[in-house]
Amino acid sequence: MTITDLRHTIETIFRIERARLIASLARMVRDVGLAEELAQDAFVTALSEWPRTGVPTNPGAWLNAAARRRAIDLIRRNRMLARKHAEIGRDLSEEDEGGVAAIEAAMDDEVGDELLSLIFIACHPILSPEARVALTLRLIGGLTTEEIARAYLASEATIAQRIVRAKRALGKAGLSFEVPRGRERQERLSSVLAVIYLIFNEGYSATSGADLTRPVLCAEAQRLARILAGLAPDEPEVLGLLALVEIQASRLAARIGPDGLPIPLTEQNRARWDRLLIRRGLLALERAEALGGALGPYALQAALAACHARANRPEDTDWARIAGLYDLLCLVMPSPVVELNRAVAHSMAFGPDTGLRLLDDIDPTSLAQYAPLPAARGAFLLRAGRPADARAQFELAASLSRNERERAFLLGRAAACSQNADQNKV
Numbered sequence: 001m002t003i004t005d006l007r008h009t010i011e012t013i014f015r016i017e018r019a020r021l022i023a024s025l026a027r028m029v030r031d032v033g034l035a036e037e038l039a040q041d042a043f044v045t046a047l048s049e050w051p052r053t054g055v056p057t058n059p060g061a062w063l064n065a066a067a068r069r070r071a072i073d074l075i076r077r078n079r080m081l082a083r084k085h086a087e088i089g090r091d092l093s094e095e096d097e098g099g100v101a102a103i104e105a106a107m108d109d110e111v112g113d114e115l116l117s118l119i120f121i122a123c124h125p126i127l128s129p130e131a132r133v134a135l136t137l138r139l140i141g142g143l144t145t146e147e148i149a150r151a152y153l154a155s156e157a158t159i160a161q162r163i164v165r166a167k168r169a170l171g172k173a174g175l176s177f178e179v180p181r182g183r184e185r186q187e188r189l190s191s192v193l194a195v196i197y198l199i200f201n202e203g204y205s206a207t208s209g210a211d212l213t214r215p216v217l218c219a220e221a222q223r224l225a226r227i228l229a230g231l232a233p234d235e236p237e238v239l240g241l242l243a244l245v246e247i248q249a250s251r252l253a254a255r256i257g258p259d260g261l262p263i264p265l266t267e268q269n270r271a272r273w274d275r276l277l278i279r280r281g282l283l284a285l286e287r288a289e290a291l292g293g294a295l296g297p298y299a300l301q302a303a304l305a306a307c308h309a310r311a312n313r314p315e316d317t318d319w320a321r322i323a324g325l326y327d328l329l330c331l332v333m334p335s336p337v338v339e340l341n342r343a344v345a346h347s348m349a350f351g352p353d354t355g356l357r358l359l360d361d362i363d364p365t366s367l368a369q370y371a372p373l374p375a376a377r378g379a380f381l382l383r384a385g386r387p388a389d390a391r392a393q394f395e396l397a398a399s400l401s402r403n404e405r406e407r408a409f410l411l412g413r414a415a416a417c418s419q420n421a422d423q424n425k426v
Contacts, residue, residue, distance in 0.1 A: 006051055014043045016216070017060045019140045021067060023114035028071050030175065032122065032139060033167035038074075042067040119224070120180050122166075123191040126173055131166040132191045133198060138163050141199040141217060150207035150402060151198050189232070193241050193298065196224050200245045204252070208402035212262055218249050229284065236293020239284045243302035246281030247309050250274040261409045266314040278309045297333040300325055319349035336366040344376055352383040371400040375410060382417060391417035 018039055025035035042063045056062040122136040134152070137143045145163065149156040180188055203217025225242040232238045254272040257263050285306055288299045304325050311317040326342035339362050347355025359377055367373040378393030394414035401407040 003051060006055075007047065009055060010043075010046050010050055013055070013059045014046070014063070015142060017063055018043075018142050019118075019220075020060070020114060021063055022139050023118040024064060025067055025071055026118055026121065026139075027114065028068070029075065031171050032118075032135070033171060034074070036139065036167075038067045038071050039063075041070050119192050119195055120185065120188060121175070122170075123188050123195065124170060124173075124175065125188065126169055127166050128162075129191055129194075131162045131169075133194050134159055134162045135166040136195040137198055137202075140195070141202060141220070143199075143202055146402075147202060147207050151202055189235070189238070192228065193237060196221050196228070196245070197241060197298070199224075200248070204248055205406075206403055210404045212256055212260065212403060212405040213252060215252060218245070218252060221245055222249055234291060236288040236291040237296045237298050239288035239291070240293055240296050240299030240302050243281045243284035243288060244298055244305055246277045246284065247302060247305040250277035250281065250309065256405075260405050261412070262406060265308065266317075270312065270314075273309070282306060282309065295328065295332060297329065300329045300332060304329070317348075319345060323349040336362055337370075337372075340367065340370075340373055340376060344379075347376075347380050347383070352380040355380045356384070369400055371397045371406070371410070373397075374400070375413075378413065378417075382413075387417040 021039045021042065022032070022035045025038050026032050029035055029038070045066050046059075046063060050056075119136050119140055122139055123132040127135065130152075134148050137148050137151070138145070143151075145160045146156050149159045152159060199217055200221035203214040203219075203221060206212060206214050222245050225238075225245050229235075229238050229242045250273045251265075251268065253274065254268040254270070255263055281302065285299065285302045288294070288296070288302070293299045294303070304322055307318055307322050307325070323342070323345040326338070326345045330338050330342055339358070343355045343358035343362070346358055356377070359373070359380070362373070374393040375397035378390040378397060381387075381390035381393060391414045394410050394417060398407045398410035398414065401410060
């Protein structure tokens, strides 16, 4: 293995282990910013030592041990030992790594999952809702500030400031870093659901990079949603979110062609959809609706996904029902992106001219840098028999996209429009 290959391997391992490592460290040092720094220190140590000693049999455990040793050193130096002794009842100066394990066991909570615990911690009410989501996406999802900004339709500087201020606020508050319980946990549930939702979305449609999807992020969001549903089995919106991510994830394998480019929903091979995930999602949706949560924003989105999942062929899709569900979603969760998706649904149900009229009703400044807007307009124009106008919109969408595969797909659609226009002239 070359040095370059080894470095790539180490980076891949760290990306996989990073969130769990930060979660474990945050419960030790009571500071998410410091936990992130300690995790990064462990990564740097691995980059230095593994080329000489080889990749450990259990690299995750190695990274944990390295970070914990560093954490204990910092605790001693920063005179935090006394507080740890008072909280845990053990003197860390007399403990080895087994003592660290005892600390973590003593700090365990009813959630029983460190990643989910860290999400609740990052969603503390002293932070603004936007800061809670951004911080958790950074710590748990491992998203860069640019990727979070794309998901939020905000500037990168705004998101970076949000994350830094959130870390400072949590550090200054002297929090116990305990998982919220009872009523407090219910009050903070909406932020947790939003975090899981955005993590899944970044995995399902990567905002940047060479890959169209990030299946690891989707799988992480599904895992967290399943854990949360197990803890709150009678909470309709938790079940609605679970239904949504399960049904959406069922299409992952069919969304990308052999060339790595996206395959539109209406052109996907539905035999490749994961029927087990669809069944799981439909069951969760039925449970959410039975609990009276049919009009919740996540349950409504799950119902939209279910319309596609139940259609064995594209022509069997009930677009009129989908359009009606989007009408409801616009009332429950109004946003420019929902309005855009509503326009797509109405165009499929009632024709491209209807979709174009609805697009004209959207505030153009709200989605000025959002590639799906001109991409949708291009699709409507092409169906309306205006290939030259469609080409300009696809080219605009490609210029706005940060994802290489998506950009190539959009440029391909633009080129196809040129061929279509030439044929119309003959």
